[in-house]
Amino acid sequence: MKMSEGVEWALHCCLTLAWLEGEGPVPTSKLAAAFDLPAHYLNKFLQNLARAGILSSTAGSRGGFRLAKRPESITLLEIVNAVEGDEWGFRCTEIRQRGAGCHAAKSDFSRPCGIAAAMRRAEDAWRRELAAQTVADLVRTAPPSGTQRMRRWYADQAR
Amino acid sequence: MKMSEGVEWALHCCLTLAWLEGEGPVPTSKLAAAFDLPAHYLNKFLQNLARAGILSSTAGSRGGFRLAKRPESITLLEIVNAVEGDEWGFRCTEIRQRGAGCHAAKSDFSRPCGIAAAMRRAEDAWRRELAAQTVADLVRTAPPSGTQRMRRWYADQAR
Numbered sequence: 126m127k128m129s130e131g132v133e134w135a136l137h138c139c140l141t142l143a144w145l146e147g148e149g150p151v152p153t154s155k156l157a158a159a160f161d162l163p164a165h166y167l168n169k170f171l172q173n174l175a176r177a178g179i180l181s182s183t184a185g186s187r188g189g190f191r192l193a194k195r196p197e198s199i200t201l202l203e204i205v206n207a208v209e210g211d212e213w214g215f216r217c218t219e220i221r222q223r224g225a226g227c228h229a230a231k232s233d234f235s236r237p238c239g240i241a242a243a244m245r246r247a248e249d250a251w252r253r254e255l256a257a258q259t260v261a262d263l264v265r266t267a268p269p270s271g272t273q274r275m276r277r278w279y280a281d282q283a284r
Numbered sequence: 285m286k287m288s289e290g291v292e293w294a295l296h297c298c299l300t301l302a303w304l305e306g307e308g309p310v311p312t313s314k315l316a317a318a319f320d321l322p323a324h325y326l327n328k329f330l331q332n333l334a335r336a337g338i339l340s341s342t343a344g345s346r347g348g349f350r351l352a353k354r355p356e357s358i359t360l361l362e363i364v365n366a367v368e369g370d371e372w373g374f375r376c377t378e379i380r381q382r383g384a385g386c387h388a389a390k391s392d393f394s395r396p397c398g399i400a401a402a403m404r405r406a407e408d409a410w411r412r413e414l415a416a417q418t419v420a421d422l423v424r425t426a427p428p429s430g431t432q433r434m435r436r437w438y439a440d441q442a443r
Contacts, residue, residue, distance in 0.1 A: 126285040126364075126373035126410075136399045137379055161382035201402060205285075214285035214373075220296055221430065223320035225437035229429070239425045240295045243360060247413035251285075254406035266398045271380065274392070278384035 131170040131208045134162055138171065139179065139204055140263045143196040144275050150182070150189030155282060159275065170208055177207035197261035202252055204260075214248055217241035290329040290367045293321055297330065298338065298363055299422045302355040303434050309341070309348030314441055318434065329367055336366035356420035361411055363419075373407055376400035 138156050145151055153171055157164035171190055174180040181193040192199065221238055222229070264272075297315050304310055312330055316323035330349055333339040340352040351358065380397055381388070423431075 126287050126368060126407075128285050128373045128375065130375065130377065132374060132403075133377060133379060133399070136403075140399065159384045160379040161386070162379065201406070209285060214287045215291060216287065216289065218289065218292060220292060220319040220321065225318045225434050226430075227320070229433055233427070233429050233433070236427065239422055240292070240299065242425075243417050243422065244291075244295075244414075246417075247360070247410045248285075250413040251406045251410035254409040255403075258402050258405075263398055263402065266401075268392070268395065270388070270392050271385075274388055275384050 126214050128205070128209060131173075132205055134160065134167055135170050135174055135204050135208045136201065136263070138167075138190075139174070139192065139199060139260050140267065141275055142180070142190060142192050143260050143264050144272050145279055146192065146196075148279060150187065150191050151279075152189035155279065156190070158282070159278065173207045174204065177203060179203055179207055192260070195261070196264055197259050199260040200256045201258045201260075201263075202255035205255055213245060215241065215244035217244075285373050287364070287368060290332075291364055293319065293326055294329050294333055294363050294367045295360065295422070297326070297349075298333070298351065298358060298419050299426065300434055301339070301349060301351050302419050302423050303431050304438055305351065305355075307438060309346065309350050310438075311348035314438065315349070317441070318437065332366045333363065336362060338362055338366055351419070354420070355423055356418050358419040359415045360417045360419075360422075361414035364414060372404060374400065374403035376403075 137160055141156065141159060142151060153168045154164050156171070157167045171180060175182045175190065178193055179199055180190045182188065182190050217238055217240070219234070219238065222234055296319055300315065300318060301310060312327045313323050315330070316326045330339060330341070334341045334349065337352055338358055339349045341347065341349050376397055376399070378393070378397065381393055
């Protein structure tokens with residue numbers, strides 16, 4: 126199983142926006158500079174987060190992104206799904222119905238494939254764990270030095 | 285998170301080889317025909333399973349693959365790892381140390397990133413679930429019609 130780099134970027138941006146609450150909208154260029162990321166490419170993921178209702182965006186010269194909900198209402202699962210989509214990681218293409226199975230009665234396949242069911246149980250466990258953790262948990266467990274550094278850096282940018 | 289089609293193929297081949305235990309080595313061409321898969325491409329995954337100690341391969345005109353261990357000793361996690369590798373799906377590239385973090389003391393980052401830790405907790409839950417399920421469980425929960433169909437099909441191939 127593989128996840129795109131956008132997941133790491135999106136999670137760090139959400140945590141950063143939680144730290145910078147009260148500073149007004151944060152432009153993509155600043156979020157990109159905060160982690161030395163390509164702004165145009167990062168913007169694609171920020172737009173995904175906005176479409177998912179995790180961020181709200183404001184247009185204009187003082188525009189940018191902020192969290193659209195309270196940090197304790199944003200789960201890691203929502204962020205991952207916004208970037209990666211919510212399809213199953215294991216893709217069942219029903220190969221049991223091909224080859225040796227191609228002449229079998231359709232009713233033989235009315236129950237879901239046991240292999241797909243087993244793989245989905247594992248993905249459900251993964252989703253449950255991600256759904257149980259929020260941006261507020263990330264804020265709570267981050268070292269104070271990280272929070273302070275980001276706030277200081279952002280204040281310096283505004284000078 | 286996304287998995288390659290090889291995971292579905294490898295799981296079905298392992299289940300099939302459990303069903304066909306006692307039939308001797310099953311050639312790649314037959315496993316490919318059983319699911320209408322491209323033999324050359326499937327063989328790559330079967331070799332991965334052999335390298336991981338899940339299958340044993342026999343060369344020669346009557347050669348092929350069989351399970352290298354008892355079905356109850358082969359977990360779904362081993363099969364998935366043999367195909368996909370065992371790296372984390374979430375890749376932490378330590379972007380916290382870039383941009384705003386690039387001049388911070390290295391000691392600020394001595395604890396693992398909280399975001400990576402949270403994502404890995406979820407992957408651990410996924411791994412635990414896959415490690416708790418074996419090929420023997422797939423055999424036990426498969427419908428008898430599937431087992432019989434595959435055995436009959438394989439016997440017909442030998443004629």
